[in-house]
Amino acid sequence: MARASFEIGGVRVRAGKSQSLSLPITRLVTGADVELPVRVVHGREPGPTVWIDAAIHGDEAVGVEVVRQVLAALDPKTLCGTLIAVPIVNVLGFMTGSRYLPDRRDLNRSFPGSARGSLASRIAHLMMTEVVAKCEVGIDLHTGSDRRSNLPQIRTDLEDPRTRELAAAFGAPVMLHAKLRDGSLRHAAREQGAKVLLYEAGEAWRMDAWAIDAGVRGVRRVLAALGMTDPVDEEPPPPSAESWRSSWVRARGTGMLHLEADLGQRVEAGERLGGLFDSFGKRVRLVHADRAGIVIGRTEAPLVNSGDAVVHLAEVEPTPEPPPGPPAPEG
Incomplete structure (x- = not known):
């Protein structure tokens, strides 16, 4: 029996297919629409539903390229499960190279959001209802901020056994037990039962190749650990150093x-x-x-x-x- 199609934003994606779509956010003074870009890879075979996102902070470009490279290597005909990719969450900030939204709100302090709140709150609500609510696992991609650079690292809840397993599978040099921040995507998603890894690497508004490469490899390892893809053909990375x-x-x-x-x-x-x-x-x-x-x-x-x-x-x-x-x- 064929696997059922996957619905998001009023669009149905058939099993074994990939499809790009846009979720409406707002309209500019020029009349142009601002939309959240989404790509769904709906595998032919059943499996977990996972999301990856980047650029919640609009000046963090590394994750956008990580998402692009991960998508380029996925084949929906062989994928088990479904991947939802949101390469640019803070579209307005990304267009201007700003960490924040036009009203200076930090989108990653605005979750779970509200359909009738501020612009940040509405984007957060859209992300939660159309993406996070459909998923079991999420990978949130970030870089350093304010003229800072970060070593590739996973920040997550190491006290949760399953989350810890996924963090170890990612294979970053360090996995750090990080407290949850109110208003963050990671906090809101965990409240809904999702396991979330936050990846940090590189510097804001730069395309650091080493940070991109570590992120792509890590995401691929997690997808393989979830049984969605074949194991990555590589030498196993050294175990992540653990920090509390x-x-x-x-x-x-x-x-x-x-x-x-x-x-x-x-x-x-x-x-x-x-x-x-x-x-x-x-x-x-x-x-x-x-x-x-x-x-x-x-x-x-x-x-x-x-x-x-x-x-x-x-x-x-x-x-x-x-x-x-x-x-x-x-x-």
Whole structure:
């Protein structure tokens, strides 16, 4: 018996087919319509329903390219289940390179939204009712903000066993237990029972190839772990480092920043991370790690003021010692 078609936004997508559609958001003063772009890949065989989204913050371009590459490699005739892809959620912000909507609202603090609320609230409500409500698992793609770059990482609820399994399957260098924020897509989706992974990598308004590549590989691994696609043909990635706490090292002075800490670098408490210099090149302050951890984020701003966040460190669980092997045979 043929699998039933998939309905979204009044459009029905037949099994074994892909289809693009647009969900209406608002109308500009010019009379042009603003719409949420969606592509549905409805597999021929049954399986989970999953969404991937990007650009909830309009200046975060990495995830848009991740979605494009993931879609390019999917065949609905062999896919088990259904994938809903929303490459640009904050359409108005993306068109102007702005993190926020025109009214300065942060879309990722506006979920689950309302059909009669602000513009942000209406977009959030549209995303929740037409996309999230139909899905069991979601992958929300982000980058660093405010002249910051992030190491590829998964932020999620590591206390939930199934979510933890999916985070480990993604294979990012770090998986971080992250508290839920009221108004975020991840919080609203979890309230509806979905398992959500939030991917962070790269810098805002840049197409960092390394962040894109890690994201594409990770999404493909999750789809394979869910049984939607064949396993990815690659060498297995190293296990993700696990972190339950992270915080920023802050500048203790003002100056031009020369950072010596790279993304992914493991540092010890007290280790030198860089220095601050005045406009003549005189060093005015050193920056040191206040704890041991992995550098998962860093500022890219050349000038920092006292108190500014400089380096984001994730404390990681120690790698367990391998069990002792059998005793060597006697000669």
